[in-house]
Amino acid sequence: MAAIAAIAAISLQPMGAFGPLALMFALLVAASLLARLGPWRLVRGAFVALPFMLIALPLVFTRPGDPLGSISLGPLHLTVSGEGLRAFATIALKSWLSVQVALLLTYTTPFHDLLDALRELRLPRILVSIIGFMYRYLAVIGDEAQRLLRARASRSALAEGAAGGGSIAWRARVTGNMVGSLFLRSYERSERVYDAMIARGFEGTFRHLGLRPITTGEWIAFASVLVALAAWAVATHLWWNPS
Amino acid sequence: MPPSIHLLHAPDGFVSVPIAVAMWAVTAVVLAIAVRRTNATLSERAVPLLGVMAAFIFAAQMFNFPVAGGTSGHLLGGVLAAILLGPWAGTLVMASVIAVQGLLFQDGGLVVMGLNIFNMGVIGTLGGYWLYRALAGLFGGEGRGRLPAAAIAAWVSVVAGAVSMSLQIGLTPDMPPLGLVLGAMVGVHVLIGIGEALITVAALAFIGVTRADLFELRDRSPQAA
Numbered sequence: 494m495a496a497i498a499a500i501a502a503i504s505l506q507p508m509g510a511f512g513p514l515a516l517m518f519a520l521l522v523a524a525s526l527l528a529r530l531g532p533w534r535l536v537r538g539a540f541v542a543l544p545f546m547l548i549a550l551p552l553v554f555t556r557p558g559d560p561l562g563s564i565s566l567g568p569l570h571l572t573v574s575g576e577g578l579r580a581f582a583t584i585a586l587k588s589w590l591s592v593q594v595a596l597l598l599t600y601t602t603p604f605h606d607l608l609d610a611l612r613e614l615r616l617p618r619i620l621v622s623i624i625g626f627m628y629r630y631l632a633v634i635g636d637e638a639q640r641l642l643r644a645r646a647s648r649s650a651l652a653e654g655a656a657g658g659g660s661i662a663w664r665a666r667v668t669g670n671m672v673g674s675l676f677l678r679s680y681e682r683s684e685r686v687y688d689a690m691i692a693r694g695f696e697g698t699f700r701h702l703g704l705r706p707i708t709t710g711e712w713i714a715f716a717s718v719l720v721a722l723a724a725w726a727v728a729t730h731l732w733w734n735p736s
Numbered sequence: 737m738p739p740s741i742h743l744l745h746a747p748d749g750f751v752s753v754p755i756a757v758a759m760w761a762v763t764a765v766v767l768a769i770a771v772r773r774t775n776a777t778l779s780e781r782a783v784p785l786l787g788v789m790a791a792f793i794f795a796a797q798m799f800n801f802p803v804a805g806g807t808s809g810h811l812l813g814g815v816l817a818a819i820l821l822g823p824w825a826g827t828l829v830m831a832s833v834i835a836v837q838g839l840l841f842q843d844g845g846l847v848v849m850g851l852n853i854f855n856m857g858v859i860g861t862l863g864g865y866w867l868y869r870a871l872a873g874l875f876g877g878e879g880r881g882r883l884p885a886a887a888i889a890a891w892v893s894v895v896a897g898a899v900s901m902s903l904q905i906g907l908t909p910d911m912p913p914l915g916l917v918l919g920a921m922v923g924v925h926v927l928i929g930i931g932e933a934l935i936t937v938a939a940l941a942f943i944g945v946t947r948a949d950l951f952e953l954r955d956r957s958p959q960a961a
Contacts, residue, residue: 620767668799673940674946676943677946
């Protein structure tokens with residue numbers, strides 16, 4: 494929950510609020526170090542957000558403002574504006590920080606704790622069960638998919654530099670066949686899983702051990718994080734003057 | 737196992753908070769209906785089935801095939817899931833896939849997860865399914881019309897998801913103008929949608945040849961299962 498509040502607070506930051514965002518980054522790094530996560534892992538994980546930054550890139554050129562310089566790309570003549578550059582940098586920073594918060598959550602919390610949390614948040618039971626099963630069989634089905642990919646790669650060995658054979662429609666059909674057989678293997682596995690559950694006395698509902706109670710200390714920590722985040726968001730709007 | 741990165745998974749920070757919250761609300765309502773409908777029609781046997789199917793969709797998104805110039809076609813799977821499992825169960829499966837991608841692999845943000853589920857899970861799966869049924873009726877029943885209907889529905893589902901996402905980004909202040917976003921997103925997804933359609937059709941054809949009985953999976957009543 495604190496993670497979601499933090500991301501919301503980041504998103505609410507105004508344009509060009511680099512100071513507050515830098516402060517948040519410093520805090521996040523500190524928290525990650527406290528959790529004994531290597532900085533390298535966090536940086537690597539953050540690359541997932543990169544392709545999306547391309548969408549914000551045109552801002553650099555389209556936002557009206559004082560021209561800082563211009564680039565000529567053949568027939569295209571693009572003008573870089575200070576305003577646009579600032580908007581782009583803000584958006585890129587915001588999404589990067591948000592990814593960092595989410596990474597902090599997933600790298601510090603075991604998956605079954607996350608599931609318990611979802612259950613406590615009153616997510617419908619069937620959804621929690623599906624997510625739990627999905628997580629459990631992700632690696633199994635993923636390996637199945639890897640085997641199919643390896644099989645395709647070995648069927649289509651290619652001399653160095655030679656062009657690949659087949660039309661696009663043919664390639665798509667091969668891929669579709671792989672998806673189809675992966676579906677059949679998954680379906681049959683789910684039947685075996687269900688039979689195994691029945692054999693172990695499954696009666697239609699899942700039982701699980703009681704939840705670990707939330708301690709007072711955790712409540713206090715949660716509340717103070719919320720208060721700090723709210724203060725952070727309000728303070729930048731009041732006192733940070735981006736000019 | 738690196739997950740393939742899809743442009744349709746918006747990270748946090750790209751869409752303003754009010755829009756993200758509103759989309760969460762819409763998605764929550766749809767999911768609540770989907771939970772009720774799925775609980776009413778499927779037996780407890782469905783839970784392992786749907787869970788493994790979610791893992792299947794996730795893994796199937798790893799499959800890609802080279803198209804041209806370094807780009808590749810791959811699958812989102814919304815229409816495929818809906819045709820095989822039914823629209824409501826398919827929506828739950830897609831929502832679970834997107835939730836796990838966001839929680840575990842940072843593929844898609846947390847605050848914007850509601851709109852990610854809406855763009856891919858609700859538009860693609862529910863909308864795609866209704867379109868598929870309508871078209872299949874038009875083409876002379878699900879038996880004969882299955883493949884062409886699935887092709888069109890799969891393509892439309894991807895493009896419609898891209899349009900919806902562009903609108904959400906375009907309505908956010910401080911982002912590039914709507915026309916630009918729309919042009920870029922939809923332009924790319926018109927091509928991605930063709931890959932989606934081809935793979936969906938080929939997968940359905942394969943299942944039709946090997947285990948055609950599974951096409952009745954989604955209509956199977958609790959007693960028969």
